[in-house]
Amino acid sequence: MGIFLQQIINGLSLGSVYALIAVGYSLVYSVLLFSNFAHGGFLVVGGYACYFALKTLGFNIWISSLLSLVGAGFVAILVERLAYKPIRERTNVTLYLLIASMGMSIVIENIFVVTVGGRFRALPPVIPTAPVNLGIATTSAFDIISLGVAVVCLVALQLFLSRTKWGLAIRAAAYDLRTAGLMGVNVNRLISIVFFVAGALAAVGGIFLSVRYTLYPQLGTITIKAFVAAVIGGLGSLPGAVVGSLILGLSEMLTAGFISSQLRDLVVFSLLVITLLVRPTGLFGKSVGEKV
Amino acid sequence: MSPYVESIITLLMINSIAAMGVSLLTGFTGIFTLGHSAYMALGAYTTAILYMGHSVPWAIAIFAGAAFAMLVAWLIGVPTLRLMGDYYAIASIGLAESIRLIIANWQSLTRGARGYPDISKFATFNVTLAFFLVMGALIFLLIHSRYGRAFKACRDDHVAASLLGYNTARYRVLSLVISAFYCGIAGGLLAGFLQYLKPDMFDMLKSTELTAVVVFGGMGSMSGCLLGTTIITLVTELFRPISQYRMLIYGAVLVIIMVLRPEGLLGRYELGPRLLRHLFGRKTPEGTEGRG
Amino acid sequence: MGALLEVKDMNKFFGGVQAVADMSFTLEKGELMGLIGPNGAGKTTIFNLITGVYPLSSGAVFFRGEEITGGKTYDIVKKGIARTFQNLRLFGASTVLENVMTACQQHYPYSFLEAISHLGRWKSQEKNIRNKSMELLERVDLAREAHRAAGTLPYGHQRRLEIARALALQPELLLLDEPAAGMNPDEVMNLNELIQKIHSDFQLTILVIEHHMELVMEICPHILCMNFGAKIAEGDPDHIQGHREVLKAYLGEDEEEASA
Numbered sequence: 001m002g003i004f005l006q007q008i009i010n011g012l013s014l015g016s017v018y019a020l021i022a023v024g025y026s027l028v029y030s031v032l033l034f035s036n037f038a039h040g041g042f043l044v045v046g047g048y049a050c051y052f053a054l055k056t057l058g059f060n061i062w063i064s065s066l067l068s069l070v071g072a073g074f075v076a077i078l079v080e081r082l083a084y085k086p087i088r089e090r091t092n093v094t095l096y097l098l099i100a101s102m103g104m105s106i107v108i109e110n111i112f113v114v115t116v117g118g119r120f121r122a123l124p125p126v127i128p129t130a131p132v133n134l135g136i137a138t139t140s141a142f143d144i145i146s147l148g149v150a151v152v153c154l155v156a157l158q159l160f161l162s163r164t165k166w167g168l169a170i171r172a173a174a175y176d177l178r179t180a181g182l183m184g185v186n187v188n189r190l191i192s193i194v195f196f197v198a199g200a201l202a203a204v205g206g207i208f209l210s211v212r213y214t215l216y217p218q219l220g221t222i223t224i225k226a227f228v229a230a231v232i233g234g235l236g237s238l239p240g241a242v243v244g245s246l247i248l249g250l251s252e253m254l255t256a257g258f259i260s261s262q263l264r265d266l267v268v269f270s271l272l273v274i275t276l277l278v279r280p281t282g283l284f285g286k287s288v289g290e291k292v
Numbered sequence: 293m294s295p296y297v298e299s300i301i302t303l304l305m306i307n308s309i310a311a312m313g314v315s316l317l318t319g320f321t322g323i324f325t326l327g328h329s330a331y332m333a334l335g336a337y338t339t340a341i342l343y344m345g346h347s348v349p350w351a352i353a354i355f356a357g358a359a360f361a362m363l364v365a366w367l368i369g370v371p372t373l374r375l376m377g378d379y380y381a382i383a384s385i386g387l388a389e390s391i392r393l394i395i396a397n398w399q400s401l402t403r404g405a406r407g408y409p410d411i412s413k414f415a416t417f418n419v420t421l422a423f424f425l426v427m428g429a430l431i432f433l434l435i436h437s438r439y440g441r442a443f444k445a446c447r448d449d450h451v452a453a454s455l456l457g458y459n460t461a462r463y464r465v466l467s468l469v470i471s472a473f474y475c476g477i478a479g480g481l482l483a484g485f486l487q488y489l490k491p492d493m494f495d496m497l498k499s500t501e502l503t504a505v506v507v508f509g510g511m512g513s514m515s516g517c518l519l520g521t522t523i524i525t526l527v528t529e530l531f532r533p534i535s536q537y538r539m540l541i542y543g544a545v546l547v548i549i550m551v552l553r554p555e556g557l558l559g560r561y562e563l564g565p566r567l568l569r570h571l572f573g574r575k576t577p578e579g580t581e582g583r584g
Numbered sequence: 585m586g587a588l589l590e591v592k593d594m595n596k597f598f599g600g601v602q603a604v605a606d607m608s609f610t611l612e613k614g615e616l617m618g619l620i621g622p623n624g625a626g627k628t629t630i631f632n633l634i635t636g637v638y639p640l641s642s643g644a645v646f647f648r649g650e651e652i653t654g655g656k657t658y659d660i661v662k663k664g665i666a667r668t669f670q671n672l673r674l675f676g677a678s679t680v681l682e683n684v685m686t687a688c689q690q691h692y693p694y695s696f697l698e699a700i701s702h703l704g705r706w707k708s709q710e711k712n713i714r715n716k717s718m719e720l721l722e723r724v725d726l727a728r729e730a731h732r733a734a735g736t737l738p739y740g741h742q743r744r745l746e747i748a749r750a751l752a753l754q755p756e757l758l759l760l761d762e763p764a765a766g767m768n769p770d771e772v773m774n775l776n777e778l779i780q781k782i783h784s785d786f787q788l789t790i791l792v793i794e795h796h797m798e799l800v801m802e803i804c805p806h807i808l809c810m811n812f813g814a815k816i817a818e819g820d821p822d823h824i825q826g827h828r829e830v831l832k833a834y835l836g837e838d839e840e841e842a843s844a
Contacts, residue, residue: 034378035378035381035382037326037381082547082551083547083550083551086551087550087551087554091554093554094378095322095324096550096554097550098324098378098381099324099503099507099546099550100546100547100550100551102326102500102503102543102546103542103543103544103545103546103547103548103550104543104547105543106500106539106540106542106543106546107540107543107544107547109539109543110537110539110540110543111540113536113539113540114536114537114540221496224382224385224386224389227382227385228382228386231379231382235377262393262397265386265389265390265393266390266393266394268386269383269386269387269389269390272382272383272386273368273371273372273383276371276372276375276379276383277371280371280374280375280379292451292628292632292637292638292669430700430701431700433699433700433701433702434699434700436702437694437698437699437700437702437706437710438689438693438694438699438709438713439696439699441682441685441686441689442686442689444675444678444686445675445686448675448676448677448678449673449674449675451637451673452669452673452674452675454637454656454657454658454661455635455637455657455661455666455667455673456661456686456687456690456749456753457658457661457662457690457753458658459656459658460658560677
């Protein structure tokens with residue numbers, strides 16, 4: 001029983017980190033209607049920014065995290081302006097954006113490979129990982145902290161979307177980008193803000209994943225799991241991304257704990273196929289009907 | 293011809309066979325894939341296991357491998373391709389990863405991550421040339437038939453295509469299955485050429501390379517994809533010393549082409565009189581050329 | 585035989601918005617019927633519902649007596665219904681000829697094996713497809729443009745191309761969605777002639793959505809007028825022109841146009 005609960009908490013913790021990534025990805029999808037595969041790159045930027053801020057610049061975790069979020073946010077804006085904006089201004093074929101995003105993902109990942117090298121780096125142990133006894137189960141402080149931070153971030157995002165002017169604009173844009181623009185929203189600025197937010201959220205996820213799995217340039221490939229989570233929850237739906245992520249995290253941890261660690265990724269993939277077979281729009285997804 | 297040149301050209305032909313498959317899927321049917329190395333892996337390992345492990349004649353083993361790749365493609369394709377959007381792309385990444393994992397972990401069957409060694413060489417220059425010519429001819433003939441027009445219709449406007457009586461889901465799956473066949477054959481030949489296999493020969497780098505050459509050569513041009521494969525294979529051979537930059541270059545190629553010239557080298561033109569007329573001849577009347 | 589097309593108590597909701605309300609009408613074989621109404625009245629939605637692009641919220645559609653409600657678009661099309669689009673859906677980068685051939689080839693099949701070998705029926709069928717397509721292009725006076733990219737054609741020509749492509753499906757029922765949109769009075773007159781010609785030459789049943797009154801009143805003996813998703817009048821041109829509800833629906837628009 002203890003192990004079961006432990007895996008549940010592990011699963012929730014992992015799922016909450018996935019949620020940070022999946023939500024950012026879904027946010028971009030809901031506004032621009034394409035899968036930004038470069039999202040993993042933002043994660044990696046966040047991880048490395050934090051690492052270097054901690055190690056080389058010697059800042060504490062709070063400042064390092066802030067730098068990491070801001071850094072990843074700006075990289076996200078840069079990617080958008082450099083690669084996506086020229087394409088979306090010329091055509092509405094999302095295939096081109098998709099390919100460009102894949103290219104950017106590879107470019108970002110390999111810039112790190114080429115500059116700082118592909119070896120695994122451990123973040124300085126500023127986030128406590130000591131075991132915590134909850135009575136019925138033992139978990140690590142890290143799991144509790146990452147879960148807590150994820151919740152805080154998601155709540156902050158929710159407040160941003162529901163209470164601020166730009167949040168309203170983003171929700172409008174998610175409904176219909178063109179009309180939002182016609183209503184006076186500065187579309188380019190809105191897209192930049194969306195990307196900044198997505199990048200910042202990915203950075204938080206990246207920091208926690210770096211602690212969990214150590215930091216290396218290909219860490220971004222874990223984003224595929226966040227994509228799957230977003231699909232399970234329903235592409236374009238933020239609550240769906242959260243729920244899908246939790247489901248995924250739990251499935252992974254329960255599989256790793258009770259069946260086999262190797263099969264984790266297979267379970268992720270199977271869940272994707274099952275979702276597409278049974279309920280392709282996901283749990284909360286809206287099927288965006290095309291105007292004919 | 294020196295053995296070195298011969299082996300380069302053999303490798304080139306093998307890559308071209310795979311690339312033609314991806315070109316059919318991405319260039320002509322408009323489906324983005326990021327995991328076609330999975331089908332090469334399936335073809336390669338099935339061929340090796342049947343040929344070396346069960347004394348199946350290599351010709352049969354290759355086709356068995358390709359058939360297996362087709363089956364897997366069909367299983368993945370049916371649920372994902374009836375939906376428009378990025379679902380297949382995401383699933384393809386998951387598939388490629390899963391296949392790689394299975395191969396790496398099923399030691400008893402595939403010799404695992406250490407690799408499958410000592411495959412007798414059956415993919416000589418002449419054998420590969422025969423496959424290349426026949427398969428190249430078949431796909432050119434296919435494109436210049438009602439199937440070619442049907443695939444292009446599904447790519448250019450799936451709503452219009454369905455209103456012309458086309459079951460677009462079926463055509464998309466057909467295109468995928470054919471592309472998997474081509475990659476499967478290429479994989480099988482690769483086994484017989486390199487004489488050993490390792491699971492990480494079929495990783496993201498390989499998948500990306502396949503997509504990159506198709507995009508670079510021109511989506512919608514089969515001869516363009518051959519041109520792209522030739523250029524990229526030769527460049528990576530010549531610039532072996534900078535092989536660590538390969539991935540970075542592939543990524544950059546994808547982005548730059550999408551931003552500057554999404555139609556790639558040849559656009560939708562095949563090498564031939566029409567292309568020459570387009571480049572050097574009298575320009576057709578002014579107008580906005582509709583993008584697909 | 586009963587009506588070629590029967591629409592019965594058709595309803596369509598998009599979320600809370602009712603796009604089509606209790607629509608019923610029948611179309612006899614050989615009729616040329618017009619569907620008019622202000623913008624947003626739901627006319628194109630009806631086309632989409634008939635062809636299965638959108639599912640009906642309730643109601644039924646019968647074609648040649650057989651119920652086609654809820655069918656897949658490609659199946660419905662194969663039964664003999666073809667349409668053109670309000671916003672043009674040509675394969676812009678393909679040639680004019682290819683656009684028509686893509687439709688035409690549905691009636692000149694050959695097998696996959698014949699396709700990859702170019703043997704057997706490939707040659708003869710491809711020839712048929714090409715010839716038949718050129719014939720249709722000649723009918724709409726576009727044969728000279730056969731090898732131009734469809735997207736480079738002037739707007740009016742693109743509309744004619746869409747009609748040719750739809751004809752290539754050899755339909756029994758042709759749904760034309762604002763075929764005269766963007767045309768000047770001369771072009772509309774030519775289009776009138778074209779529609780009447782294909783109506784008789786191909787023995788088609790045609791349902792036309794149009795805003796150009798000079799087209800509809802001129803060539804359609806049977807007209808249905810709708811507003812806010814519902815039928816407000818149905819009858820011959822005289823009946824429609826004198827109908828209070830029709831004038832009300834359009835008068836508002838006219839006043840705005842006059843003062844604009």
